[in-house]
Amino acid sequence: xxxxxxxxxxxxxxxxxxxxxxxxxxxxxxxxxxxxxxxxxxxxxxxxxxxxxxxxxxxxxxxxxxxxxxxxxxxxxxxxxxxxxxxxxxxxxxxxxxxxxxxxxxxxxxxxxxxxxxxxxxxxxxxxxxxxxxxxxxxxxxxxxxxxxxxxxxxxxxxxxxxxxxxxxxxxxxxxxxxxxxxxxxxxxxxxxxxxxxxxxxxxxxxxxxxxxxxxxxxxxxxxxxxxxxxxxxxxxxxxxxxxxxxxxxxxxxxxxxxxxxxxxxxxxxxxxxxxxxxxxxxxxxxxxxxxx
Amino acid sequence: xxxxxxxxxxxxxxxxxxxxxxxxxxxxxxxxxxxxxxxxxxxxxxxxxxxxxxxxxxxxxxxxxxxxxxxxxxxxxxxxxxxxxxxxxxxxxxxxxxxxxxxxxxxxxxxxxxxxxxxxxxxxxxxxxxxxxxxxxxxxxxxxxxxxxxxxxxxxxxxxxxxxxxxxxxxxxxxxxxxxxxxxxxxxxxxxxxxxxxxxxxxxxxxxxxxxxxxxxxxxxxxxxxxxxxxxxxxxxxxxxxxxxxxxxxxxxxxxxxxxxxxxxxxxxxxxxxxxxxxxxxxxxxxxxxxxxxxxxxxxxxxxxxxxxxxxxxxxxxxxxxxxxxxxxxxxxxxxxxxxxxxxxxxxxxxxxxxxxxxxxxxxxxxxxxxxxxxxxxxxxxxxxxxxxxxxxxxxxxxxxxxxxxxxxxxxxxxxxxxxxxxxxxxxxxxxxxxxxxxx
Numbered sequence: 001x002x003x004x005x006x007x008x009x010x011x012x013x014x015x016x017x018x019x020x021x022x023x024x025x026x027x028x029x030x031x032x033x034x035x036x037x038x039x040x041x042x043x044x045x046x047x048x049x050x051x052x053x054x055x056x057x058x059x060x061x062x063x064x065x066x067x068x069x070x071x072x073x074x075x076x077x078x079x080x081x082x083x084x085x086x087x088x089x090x091x092x093x094x095x096x097x098x099x100x101x102x103x104x105x106x107x108x109x110x111x112x113x114x115x116x117x118x119x120x121x122x123x124x125x126x127x128x129x130x131x132x133x134x135x136x137x138x139x140x141x142x143x144x145x146x147x148x149x150x151x152x153x154x155x156x157x158x159x160x161x162x163x164x165x166x167x168x169x170x171x172x173x174x175x176x177x178x179x180x181x182x183x184x185x186x187x188x189x190x191x192x193x194x195x196x197x198x199x200x201x202x203x204x205x206x207x208x209x210x211x212x213x214x215x216x217x218x219x220x221x222x223x224x225x226x227x228x229x230x231x232x233x234x235x236x237x238x239x240x241x242x243x244x245x246x247x248x249x250x251x252x253x254x255x256x257x258x259x260x261x262x263x264x265x266x267x268x269x270x271x272x273x274x275x276x277x278x279x280x281x282x283x284x285x286x287x288x289x290x291x292x293x
Numbered sequence: 294x295x296x297x298x299x300x301x302x303x304x305x306x307x308x309x310x311x312x313x314x315x316x317x318x319x320x321x322x323x324x325x326x327x328x329x330x331x332x333x334x335x336x337x338x339x340x341x342x343x344x345x346x347x348x349x350x351x352x353x354x355x356x357x358x359x360x361x362x363x364x365x366x367x368x369x370x371x372x373x374x375x376x377x378x379x380x381x382x383x384x385x386x387x388x389x390x391x392x393x394x395x396x397x398x399x400x401x402x403x404x405x406x407x408x409x410x411x412x413x414x415x416x417x418x419x420x421x422x423x424x425x426x427x428x429x430x431x432x433x434x435x436x437x438x439x440x441x442x443x444x445x446x447x448x449x450x451x452x453x454x455x456x457x458x459x460x461x462x463x464x465x466x467x468x469x470x471x472x473x474x475x476x477x478x479x480x481x482x483x484x485x486x487x488x489x490x491x492x493x494x495x496x497x498x499x500x501x502x503x504x505x506x507x508x509x510x511x512x513x514x515x516x517x518x519x520x521x522x523x524x525x526x527x528x529x530x531x532x533x534x535x536x537x538x539x540x541x542x543x544x545x546x547x548x549x550x551x552x553x554x555x556x557x558x559x560x561x562x563x564x565x566x567x568x569x570x571x572x573x574x575x576x577x578x579x580x581x582x583x584x585x586x587x588x589x590x591x592x593x594x595x596x597x598x599x600x601x602x603x604x605x606x607x608x609x610x611x612x613x614x615x616x617x618x619x620x621x622x623x624x625x626x627x628x629x630x631x632x633x634x635x636x637x638x639x640x641x642x643x644x645x646x647x648x649x650x651x652x653x654x655x656x657x658x659x660x661x662x663x664x665x666x667x668x669x670x671x672x673x674x675x676x677x678x679x680x681x682x683x684x685x686x687x688x689x690x691x692x693x694x695x696x697x698x699x700x701x702x703x704x705x706x707x708x709x710x711x712x713x714x715x716x717x718x719x720x721x722x723x724x725x726x727x728x729x730x731x732x733x
Contacts, residue, residue, distance in 0.1 A: 046370050064722070
């Protein structure tokens, strides 16, 4: 089926894409270019002395075992958050898509957290799980769990994963719900008439038809965990205890902001960008093939 | 728009224009990080100064937390519109000092403006913290605090301890904490906020053991950490051992754990003297504070404590008229009566000797002994090379690294020795990094 629109001449199509191009250039290419330029420089926090140092910032970075440790932490954190938020929101969307009483209320409540700023989301969870005053931590302790995220790295990781996942579920939920609603009812009914049970209907009809949404969300979620979660980590654990919740993006933020070392911080963000671009490329290359549009 | 509103608008414009000769006043921007009652103090100071003369006008702006304020100042400097006065917390001192092109030393400023300024008028601990190795004061001390041990007198009574004789040494604190635990504080015998400030920085200074070479960094950026000494290791080992039974309970890197004292959970809390206002407002029990504990087998301990809080930095590149105004404002701030009032109103330390003597003579401390404890600590002995203060670049981040290593030890993942060795080597790497950025 040919869906191509044919324009006569170049003026109109050029005009139509200019706004998008401008946005991409101003908000992506310029800052990214600036970060790259900065990563080759060494300067004090005040910018009174700047010097071009080539790859020295990168070399410094790869000398540090902490940097590799942060990579490991990031891998665990991003797999958990992306996996959990995608699967939980899919489950919730499938449930909310059914004919139930008060579906509107559920939907609104589920979408709500998206309006909460990451740092605020972090603080909310921090309060609930704070060892001395948190309601949930009191419950956990009454079950005999020695809940202590200030010293136990696993507990701290659990907490930031929880906060970051909760924050992202709404967004995923919204897209899954829209995806589900666009699946023609006739297809599902036809398969039901053919005798397919709900479980089978989900995996053979709904899931493949949702795959474009799924693929889009996978890319967006990976970007989210890699770039947008520093606020949560900063508010909840500040990368601790030890460095058990120090992810790459938190290090970028912390080294640049509290360390005032913009060159080193820029070098880290360039590496982070390369990782995310690489991951996205891999996804497009290998996973997109399996997507039915 | 009706005719009358137009007329009113016109009149208002005309009035503003008529009043504009008053705008020949030189404006002085002051960026600060004070909240609550202390924000009011800052506003009032500016109002009083503006009312006291006609040539200069101090305009205050709140810029968020200490770190936010400092970052805002740095960003503004990079963009070429820095404020005249920037309040910077004590851990940012080395970064400010290293930025020679970005700042105007206060001693130089006062001299050029012909304002009287005597560094000796300040408490030695204060002068030491904000002066370079030649003894010139680079910033103007504003709000200072120190760290003390807060304790719950009611809990002491219940545990059979004398509420008027708080423990003086660390072994006494450990014993008291065990008794307090037995008397109902099972989850926390004692705790510490600002875990690295209390247990590494103040700990070193209070025992007169080096925190870092080159006089704790004051004499040069080529300083190396010394916090893996036997005394440091012994203290951390004690905390690690006591953590197992929660006689000591780790409460985070900043002051978020302070609530465990005011809620009554932790009967002993080591933290800033600036905790005063919070305790006074929220503690529903009888409380007091006492000097920080020390190890009695360390010769000469306790020495003196060092400062927390912030000072005012004058930014570089301003006009002579503006500098004159800033100098006038600082002279105004230094007046003894004003210093005394600042101290009794804000709970921060009196930073000049004269102000301290004046408040003392007024009998204020008889009713408020808690405000005198930190001053007694700061002035306990004449400061030495390793107790006059500390000055480490990247200190905000180095504190994080120290805390990371202490957490590893407290969680039982590393020995105290291994943790502090790592704290030293990782901290040294950051000091070198700082040296790299300031010297190139």
